[in-house]
Amino acid sequence: MSAEIPERNIVIIGGGIIGSTTAYFLIRHSLFSISRHSVTILESQSIASAASGKAGGLLALWAYPSNIVPLSYKLHAELAAQHDGAKRWGYRTLNCGSMTAKGRVYECTSTDNRKIEEPRGKWQSLPKLDQNTRPNRAARGVPEDLDWFDADAVIGYSSMGDPSTTAQVHPYLFTTSMADLAVDAGAKVVFGTATALDYTGPHGIKTVTYEEKDTKKIHTIHATDVILAAGPWTSHIFPGAPIVSSRAHSVVVKADVSPHAIFSEIELPEDFGKKERLRHQWHDNMASPELYPRPDGTVYICGGLDQLLPLPKTSNLVQCDLDRCQDIIDNISTISTPMRNGEVLVRQACYLPSVEGGGGPLIGETGIKGIYMATGHTCWGIQNSCATGKLMSEIIFDGKAKSANIESLDPRKFL
Ligand SMILES: Cc1cc2nc3c(=O)[nH]c(=O)nc-3n(C[C@H](O)[C@H](O)[C@H](O)COP(=O)(O)OP(=O)(O)OC[C@H]3O[C@@H](n4cnc5c(N)ncnc54)[C@H](O)[C@@H]3O)c2cc1C
The missing domain is CATH 3.30.9.10 (D-Amino Acid Oxidase, subunit A, domain 2)
Structure with missing residues (x-):
């Protein structure tokens, strides 16, 4: 099955709740193959070092937007049942x-x-x-x-x-657990700040350049797919992002x-x-x-x-x-x-x-081949993280979102 999917080097920029749940769902997608594909979280400081570690953690079926809330609420309950979330990240x-x-x-x-x-x-x-x-x-x-x-x-x-x-989770514990579970299944975490994306030429994204956290050395990673999940910093790395x-x-x-x-x-x-x-x-x-x-x-x-x-x-x-x-x-x-x-x-x-002017979050393609956005979650990012991760994994491996209709959240409408 996975032989149909060409080699993919997926780089997620940002190790907040959105980047971490996206890594979790990508690596568990049925078309993911550890021998042909890689998933790397590139995180500037530490996992959940920003809003994802400092939020309230409320989950609600009455949150917004209504096209992803029920899916995400259900996935939170399923993840908690599967990984003992009550004990591990305070789900209740x-x-x-x-x-x-x-x-x-x-x-x-x-x-x-x-x-x-x-x-x-x-x-x-x-x-x-x-x-x-x-x-x-x-x-x-x-x-x-x-x-x-x-x-x-x-x-x-x-x-x-x-x-x-x-319901609720402890957002720091949930985010770090998602990242750990992704790493246990083969994902990689690299600590460094993304400074440039190279998408010159006809084939879209080629590389991500970053400054390593401790040594400040500059490195370049080859990427076939980049998911911008840097929360409020998304526009620092992708200046057109309306965040x-x-x-x-x-x-x-x-x-x-x-x-x-x-x-x-x-x-x-x-x-x-x-x-x-x-x-x-x-x-x-x-x-x-x-x-x-x-x-x-x-x-x-x-x-x-x-x-x-x-x-x-x-x-x-x-x-x-x-x-x-x-x-x-x-x-x-x-x-x-x-x-x-x-x-x-x-x-x-x-x-x-x-998202500037309201709406969002933005989940999906940016119009540049291989560059995607998963950001702008306002005050419901903990609630909507699981749906975002699941839908991003479908967009990357199935070519489209399957579990919910997210046309209204298409970044191309906002860029
Ligand atoms: C006070 C408060 C309470 C909240 N309460 C709730 C709640 O109860 N329920 C709920 O659903 N939501 C809540 N939220 C919203 C939720 O916290 C956010 O929507 C969510 O955390 C956003 O996650 P993120 O991963 O997009 O961004 P962030 O958590 O900001 O993560 C972005 C990550 O990207 C990294 N990064 C940035 N730039 C780069 C770069 N160039 N290279 C590499 N890495 C980079 C950062 O270091 C950071 O770790 C709350 C928010 C706030 C502020």
Whole structure:
């Protein structure tokens, strides 16, 4: 069978969740032959060193875009069953809801002696929810086991999903597991930053040039196929790519709480101290952190997006603003005692990759022979990673996407 497929040297640029799941599915494709084909992940820093290692990890049947969400959600469940994902990467199903709450100041809400900054303007949430799924301020009826918010703070709650429609993974553990499973089956990981693609001449892609991570030496790899999966950096290596980025901060707090992912909308207290009010001056004094409890006894919380610093050259140069992390902690501390009292284990920042003008992700051919794109996954890249990997493996080995209709995501429509 595989003799029909000519020799293929497939290079995936980027070892985030998209590159790693793509390697996993390519190497397990029925037409892949270890003697005739190679799959190489070329990663600038380390596997999952960017958003894929620092995301929330929510999976939902109510995510978008609807042409790949059901496939990806199903593949996540299958992979978890096949590789013991519950143990290996924290896969589990859970409830999800939106909560409106009115915060109050507690003595230990802020430890703030930091400098007062200029007001930061409108709170920019991650675009996970469309207008139809925004919190319903009128709704009530908090589930009984959702006991980790202060009762007098909660104004409304509305369910967005239950264990039949909502799940989660630990994104760092999932991404590194995908890469490890691909390597176990014969894929290669090379650490270096791709600096140039040579696609001169009539036959499309010929080589990828990269700078080796440790030695800074320049190397060239022969490639018959290149998949651009460098997330927000995709336009650095392929300047026509319509990919833009925003920075997002997040924290991880130690707290063993019931499994409800929460999209909060907090009215910050009137009596928030002067310093906090200046520092927290979001639109209407509202903040909307998202909270994802994890089975390891922690809660991941992410704040809003900002455009204060442009995307740096590599993921190890991303700057984390500790004030922004403290904002997240202070905001959530006004409505939840376990969050207020929990030890903050992680403070971090990363860049969200989006398609300029909206839409996406972009999955498929670029119009240059042998160069493909799998990028622009916005805030649902963890959810949509498996479908992206599976569909990319079909595009490469079968010549077209078979498991879903992804015409609307064809990069050629956006380039
Ligand atoms: C705060 C936050 C929370 C999120 N929560 C969720 C969630 O709950 N659920 C969900 O589904 N999604 C979530 N997302 C979205 C998700 O994290 C992203 O869509 C996804 O991680 C993008 O993956 P990626 O592989 O395309 O990019 P990245 O993770 O950015 O990976 C790109 C990789 O390419 C490498 N690279 C870059 N340039 C080069 C080069 N020239 N050569 C070689 N390698 C290169 C980088 O080092 C990096 O490792 C969240 C995002 C953010 C910011």
